[in-house]
Amino acid sequence: MSTITSFGRFGKTNRAINLPQAIKTAVIYTRVSSKEQADKNLSLDFQRKVIEEYAQRNGFAIAECFGGTYESAKTDGRKEFQRMLDYIKKHKGKISHILVYTLDRFSRTGGGAIKIAEELREKHGTAVFAVTQPADTSNPSGVLQQSIHFIFSQYDNQLRKQRAVAGMKEKFEKGIWVTKQPMGYDIVKSNGERKIVVNAIGKKLRKAFIWKSEGMKNDEIIEQLMAMGVPMYKQQLTKVFKNPFYCGLVTHGMLDGRVVEGVHEKLISQEIFLKVNQIHELSPGYGVPHKKEQDAVPLKVFIKCSHCGQPFTGYVVKAKNLWYYKCRTNGCKCNKSAKEMHKLFGELLNRYAVKEELIAPLMARMQLVWNDINRENVELEAAYRKQLSAVEEKLENIEEGYYVTKEMGREQFDKYYPRYNKERQEIAEKLSKMGNGISNPLEAIEKAIRISTELNTTWASSDVNGKEKLQKLLFPDGIVYDREKGAFRTEKVNSVFELIASLQSDSGENNKGQTGIATCLSPSAEREGFEPPDL
Numbered sequence: 001m002s003t004i005t006s007f008g009r010f011g012k013t014n015r016a017i018n019l020p021q022a023i024k025t026a027v028i029y030t031r032v033s034s035k036e037q038a039d040k041n042l043s044l045d046f047q048r049k050v051i052e053e054y055a056q057r058n059g060f061a062i063a064e065c066f067g068g069t070y071e072s073a074k075t076d077g078r079k080e081f082q083r084m085l086d087y088i089k090k091h092k093g094k095i096s097h098i099l100v101y102t103l104d105r106f107s108r109t110g111g112g113a114i115k116i117a118e119e120l121r122e123k124h125g126t127a128v129f130a131v132t133q134p135a136d137t138s139n140p141s142g143v144l145q146q147s148i149h150f151i152f153s154q155y156d157n158q159l160r161k162q163r164a165v166a167g168m169k170e171k172f173e174k175g176i177w178v179t180k181q182p183m184g185y186d187i188v189k190s191n192g193e194r195k196i197v198v199n200a201i202g203k204k205l206r207k208a209f210i211w212k213s214e215g216m217k218n219d220e221i222i223e224q225l226m227a228m229g230v231p232m233y234k235q236q237l238t239k240v241f242k243n244p245f246y247c248g249l250v251t252h253g254m255l256d257g258r259v260v261e262g263v264h265e266k267l268i269s270q271e272i273f274l275k276v277n278q279i280h281e282l283s284p285g286y287g288v289p290h291k292k293e294q295d296a297v298p299l300k301v302f303i304k305c306s307h308c309g310q311p312f313t314g315y316v317v318k319a320k321n322l323w324y325y326k327c328r329t330n331g332c333k334c335n336k337s338a339k340e341m342h343k344l345f346g347e348l349l350n351r352y353a354v355k356e357e358l359i360a361p362l363m364a365r366m367q368l369v370w371n372d373i374n375r376e377n378v379e380l381e382a383a384y385r386k387q388l389s390a391v392e393e394k395l396e397n398i399e400e401g402y403y404v405t406k407e408m409g410r411e412q413f414d415k416y417y418p419r420y421n422k423e424r425q426e427i428a429e430k431l432s433k434m435g436n437g438i439s440n441p442l443e444a445i446e447k448a449i450r451i452s453t454e455l456n457t458t459w460a461s462s463d464v465n466g467k468e469k470l471q472k473l474l475f476p477d478g479i480v481y482d483r484e485k486g487a488f489r490t491e492k493v494n495s496v497f498e499l500i501a502s503l504q505s506d507s508g509e510n511n512k513g514q515t516g517i518a519t520c521l522s523p524s525a526e527r528e529g530f531e532p533p534d535l
Helices: 004-010 035-039 044-057 079-090 111-124 140-173 200-213 218-227 234-241 270-281 291-296 338-350 356-404 410-434 441-452 455-461 464-474 495-504 516-520
Strands: 025-032 061-070 097-100 127-130 185-190 193-198 249-251 259-261 303-305 312-317 322-327 335-337 479-482 487-490
Touching: 025 044, 025 079, 044 061, 044 097, 061 079, 079 111, 111 127, 111 140, 193 200, 200 218, 200 234, 200 270, 218 234, 303 312, 322 338, 335 338, 338 455, 338 479, 338 487, 356 410, 356 441, 356 495, 441 455, 441 495, 455 464
Parallel strands: 025 061, 025 097, 097 127, 303 479
Antiparallel strands: 185 193, 249 259, 312 322, 322 335, 479 487
16 A cells, blocks of 8 residues: 655645745845936935945845936836846846835835735745835735835825826916927026026927918928928927917916916917918818818919018809909908919910920020039038028027026127127028029929920819929919009029020020020029929
């Protein structure tokens, strides 16, 4: 008859790792809650010093140190915290303790912290130990004591959050912005006072608001901003235009739908903000679709009134189903049938259409003229850009000296800033008149001539986007309608199409011995870069 000892091979052991009492190898974890504390090294050195002294007195060998920086204890997804847990898992069964100054340095997640501590004990044989709150977690009473500390840490965190939210709401009520500042602003501190001021990007965004208020399309504004070194995309630009912070107002979820006057620096006036948003609400894709109006009046905003300079808008006489263009200025009474306006525009386009027999000679002549023109422009543009860079550096130094370091007084600021700002504007204006260069002029000229053979037909047969691109390509600043003469006036024409028109007109010499081409495209004339679209 078999004895009980014969079944010894079937006995089971406890899977939990219990390190021998002699093994006392620990890791240290220190943490502060904010970047400011970390930068000033507040309490980090003190925490580590106290822990190391405790380890030395009690015979702990320190295997590694973690933390030493700022990490919020509201979640357990911290980088240093996770790095420590990964280290313990990698050295499973070799780390007996995690030494912390207090348990809230380890975690403030309450139940989450209890679960992590339990997993460390049972799966890895590692105990969490606070040197200022000692608890023996090898028995149930010690585990309970530690768990209570974790729960109270979470409770304290919730109280702090409640007080912080109340404080934030009070500041929002007073118009003080306390969260991350919007794009275009910096937070500066001077003599203990916190201010939100417009930075260099903000000054460029100010131009975007002005462009939008003048009727410029979002796509064009984005192109202009990116050329000025401000990365932008459509959704972001829309958010900027719809944020009343830029006109000095504060709105936040804590204000329950109310808008209050802010104490920060305004980027634009409230009048410009309202004007921009009125235009935005009428633009494609916002609220009620305006696709029908777009298709019927593609020249709206593009045409301006010769009397008041305001762009035209479109409207329909529903009884007759006829579309009209009209000036936006009340009382201007400048109305014109869309059908007649499109006919006039077609006649204007015909002036820039290439005749078939002139394609070959045009190609050769345009290359020669283009090369001659741009030889001087390239050098001149490089000089202007160098001047602009130097002036902008001076302005940045002045702004930093006045707003940030306070090394410059108000009198000096008022003396030098307007002078250099005016100089910057003058140089920028010269650069804008020079237009954009072309990387491959031969390809650009070929595209221009191909498009130019049937300009009117191409415009008439394109969808609304194609029409708008072609309009902007030929006449970058739009066109002016003179109602007294019943004709269009162009203030700037794309230089390539201007050359095509001049080559097809009188090319005889003038009184000064210049040809019509040379006069039209002299280096001092205004030009616009050419980048033909896919129509």
